[in-house]
Amino acid sequence: MKLFDGGRAPNPRRVRIFLAEKGIEVPIEPVDMGEMGHRSNAMTSRNPLQRLPVLELNDGTILTETVAICRYFEMLHPQPPLMGTGALGSALVEMWQRRMEFHLFLPVAQVFRHLHPAMKEWEVPQVAEWGEANRPKVMEFLKFLDGHLADKPFIAGEDYTIADITGLVSIDFMKPAKLTLPEGLDNVARWYHTVAGRPSAKA
């Protein structure tokens, strides 16, 4: 098994944090995304959609999509559970994972991809107006999240889950997107401090 990893990019990091929380070691094959390594012939033959991370199993089976790769490891190594347990528990974690993804991770990504000069070759065409339109979406969701976190330690409730990983990576992704966490979101700040302080955050 081999994990083709994209360094500082947010999706590869989500998988690395997930593996670190599980205590799973997987051989890593670094791919230099700055040099467009994810678009090389060798990587395109593995993932024609040219995204990272890519997990290659020993029999050559390819798994792509961050959350699908996490699901694979969750089912092989259920402890500690990071995707919930039982029907309702699993569904609630998936609900929060998706809320973080669609309302925070994706809007931050749009700001970054459509406004950052370094993304010119990545996002064609860059549409500055669309990048700008995503700034208030990020801020509105963060306000909602602050209310949600008022009475619970983690995003899906009592336990650290994949929803916290998506959240942490999204907040860190705000930096290159030149977005600042607004003052006064004390619950988000407290939660971020907790999850960013776990050893897995360095993965």
Place this chain on the structure above:
Amino acid sequence: MKLFDGGRAPNPRRVRIFLAEKGIEVPIEPVDMGEMGHRSNAMTSRNPLQRLPVLELNDGTILTETVAICRYFEMLHPQPPLMGTGALGSALVEMWQRRMEFHLFLPVAQVFRHLHPAMKEWEVPQVAEWGEANRPKVMEFLKFLDGHLADKPFIAGEDYTIADITGLVSIDFMKPAKLTLPEGLDNVARWYHTVAGRPSAKA
């Protein structure tokens, strides 16, 4: 249990098709999205993100996010499996579900929301250039999908899954988005004919 349903909108339909394939009947509470019923006080108190569908359990627990609602029913009623079985099977279905979602469903939605005059109050601001930029993304992915479907009946392989539901609903969503399935994608056309012909497609 009660499912707050949004009629013709694509996400509510994904859940209805999923339930029809499972043979599960859930009491439906229609919400008129044309009249902005999903933004009413009653619905906002259930889902502050003002999206449908919303599943309300008997104890008042709220589940939102289409795929999370599907996961709940999949775990309660595993037969027939629509989200894969085993670690690798589940991960591969999730991979294809997400590929369909991020590379087909979302780009079609962007074309619709940013270019259709009826969406003016829904997507603020509408960014026509961004809507246009998504047309080629849809077409490129459909070409990739056509190659993928050359040697298999369904999107994730031998069995009908949630990835086919996301695919079917995305293709049908192309109509209000004024996107046309290009000629010559015979495998996509054959697959679409099969999945659109199942009784569940009328759900």
